[in-house]
Amino acid sequence: MPVEQILSNAQLVTADRVFYGTVVLRDGLIAEVNEGPSRLPQALDLNGDYLLPGLVELHTDNLERHMTPRPGVDWPSVPAVLSHDAQIIAAGITTVFDAVSIGDVNPKGNRMQKLPAMLEAISKASEAGLTRAEHRLHLRCELCHPDTLTVFRDLVENPLVQLVSVMDHSPGQRQFVLESKYREYYMGKYHLTTTQMDEFITLQMANSRTYSDRYRAAIVEHCLALGLSVASHDDATLAHVEESARYGMTIAEFPTTVEAARGCRENGMQVLMGAPNIVRGGSHSGNVAAADLAAAGLLDILSSDYYPASLLQSAFALAAQNQRIGLAEAVRMVSLNPARAAGLTDRGEIAPGLRADLIQARSQDGLPVVQQVWRQATRVF
Structure with missing residues (x-):
């Protein structure tokens, strides 16, 4: 069975816009990019932080x-x-x-x-x-x-x-x-x-x-x-x-x-x-x-x-x-x-089919502070 992770309630920074949404990761790749929060209990709540490409x-x-x-x-x-x-x-x-x-x-x-x-x-x-x-x-x-x-x-x-x-x-x-x-x-x-x-x-x-x-x-x-x-x-x-x-x-x-x-x-x-x-x-x-x-x-x-x-x-x-x-x-x-x-x-953007290299960052008075980092869907920071 594929390993799946759901990152939700984040400000997704895609190649052309920023919006609140959810990203589904599967087998080291980005499987889905959806608007709005996930209702699934296993979803990881990113508390409104930014989710950016690595x-x-x-x-x-x-x-x-x-x-x-x-x-x-x-x-x-x-x-x-x-x-x-x-x-x-x-x-x-x-x-x-x-x-x-x-x-x-x-x-x-x-x-x-x-x-x-x-x-x-x-x-x-x-x-x-x-x-x-x-x-x-x-x-x-x-x-x-x-x-x-x-x-x-x-x-x-x-x-x-x-x-x-x-x-x-x-x-x-x-x-x-x-x-x-x-x-x-x-x-x-x-x-x-x-x-x-x-x-x-x-x-x-x-x-x-x-x-x-x-x-x-x-x-x-x-x-x-x-x-x-x-x-x-x-x-x-x-x-x-x-x-x-x-x-x-x-x-x-x-x-x-x-x-x-x-x-x-x-x-x-x-x-x-x-x-x-x-x-x-x-x-x-x-x-x-x-x-x-x-x-x-x-x-x-x-x-x-x-x-x-x-x-x-x-x-x-x-x-x-x-x-x-x-x-x-x-x-x-x-x-x-x-x-x-x-x-x-x-790699290089949040889009389906690309590597799940991602950053969770929190803005503190305009300064982005890195909270978590994933490389190919594996958390490395």
Whole structure:
């Protein structure tokens, strides 16, 4: 006999509207979506809370913070993954693309050395059924690092890889058109002296000239041959966007200007921006505000980036800030839209036949507080 659960008396946030209703779960899937409360005694009363689809996170480097909780401290890899996973599921994220960086712009960093342990830990924890969210991999390829292409080719065949992004964080490129901003950001982040920063800039610019264009072409070609979704990163101009579109990229991560975002939309690319940008009211790098793109109808996907809890909060905040964007549309940006952009057609909304990945959230003065989370109809939080 199929296992059936009934979740009733909830504000259902579907892909196009919000209404009080009941959801029936059966065999890990959503079997029915009905208006009004259930009269069956076995129905679970959600007390009028919101019932939303499980969130889909395409770009988070949150795992790195658990792998290295303090500078110079390397935490055991599987416990680090489980700690990260607990934070992800508590934020209502049921599908997470863990972003792992190929090519380290930090002159003092050890990201490249830790990559094998990170990937092995994610795979081991997932295969053992220890994770509560579903983990997939997002390879972030820093094009101005000499070893990026070689490492990419070694990792891209991992079955968990489903998304790849290409980026160039050298001065004068995309996010850092102004060298002054580049200096300010990296000297502060990596505690470099003026001399160290000068040497770092010289090296990065030389590497960009040597590797960036060649690596971008090779990586994208390989991804498209494997059927992987490919994202650009920090497009700043229409020329950047047109280049990304020519390569066949379908997702634009963090475009830095309205011009670039509009160009992405015109070229059929999904625009992804940071949820912290919405919550904080602007970009920490001084680039375009995500709320401004939303107001212009140029925002498709939100990503928690460095702060998992921001994802659900940003959807509610965006709906409250912008009268033209309802909660259903805002929630699509953190569920259905990212799922479809990554090629996942079995999740992302509350609809019959899809996976029963769900969140019960209570609004406390406009702040959504997660109460329960289900993944494929199994309660995991």
